[in-house]
Amino acid sequence: MTVQDILDRLKVALVDESHTLWTEAELLGYINDALSALVIARPDLGFKTHSYNSASKSIEKPTDYYRFETVQSAGGIAIQFVDIHKLNQLEPTWRTATGMPYCWTRYDDHVDEVFLVPAPSEAIDIEIIYSAHLAVSIITDVLPVPAIYEGLILDFVLYRAFSKTGQGGSDMNKALSHQNSFYSTLGQKQQVDISRLQLQEKKENSR
Structure with missing residues (x-):
């Protein structure tokens, strides 16, 4: 069509x-x-996969980005969401920690501010799913x-x-x-x- x-x-x-x-x-x-x-x-309807290489703990937003959905993998390893309040209790130093990411999180009032935890200690392959502006x-x-x-x-x-x-x-x-x-x-x-x-x-x- x-x-x-x-x-x-x-x-x-x-x-x-x-x-x-x-x-x-x-x-x-x-x-x-x-x-x-x-x-x-x-x-x-606008779901797309975006793969990139980075050492940043903040996700990269493509030019047609509308809304974040999930992080598929980091460094070739599948990772899951962890609530930021639980993360603050279990890993209070997560904001400054570095290493191989094992999860991702975001603020309750800023759902598109997504962070890998811990921040990559070097550039790694990252794959996210997002909703694109069509x-x-x-x-x-x-x-x-x-x-x-x-x-x-x-x-x-x-x-x-x-x-x-x-x-x-x-x-x-x-x-x-x-x-x-x-x-x-x-x-x-x-x-x-x-x-x-x-x-x-x-x-x-x-x-």
Whole structure:
């Protein structure tokens, strides 16, 4: 599914084949706004792996970084999260310690301030998973989300488009209808995904 596929459907829905009321660049901007809304609601849609080499205890944030998820490994070894309050009790000198990291932590009120513990004593390979800011730039770009989200993207773009022309009357009603459809469908899918995850966890825990 490409940006052009979305634009072709929008031409029909907006009855604007020649982009008289809404320019292609404008609709492209709305598509990017839709992608941002999706990632805010579903950060997993933007999950990426970032591998780098560093001796810093603070994680490196890629240019398309939106939100941190987890540290996969440090020095080729899998490491896990340890709550910072527990770490303060068990390892009060962790902030100045160096060596091979065995865990990672973060502050409660700064969830993107992530630290390896202890800080690497030398440069090592580090791998993290993060949620990326998703965007498209040209009409031949492939949309960076599964095709099942095409309807949601269309609803969001139509909501924004009709909001522009709907100072009152039918266009504003159309805008509100597409806005409600977007958030309602997104909420329903989130609930289904949560239920599926809970069922999967229940099966795994019963083994």
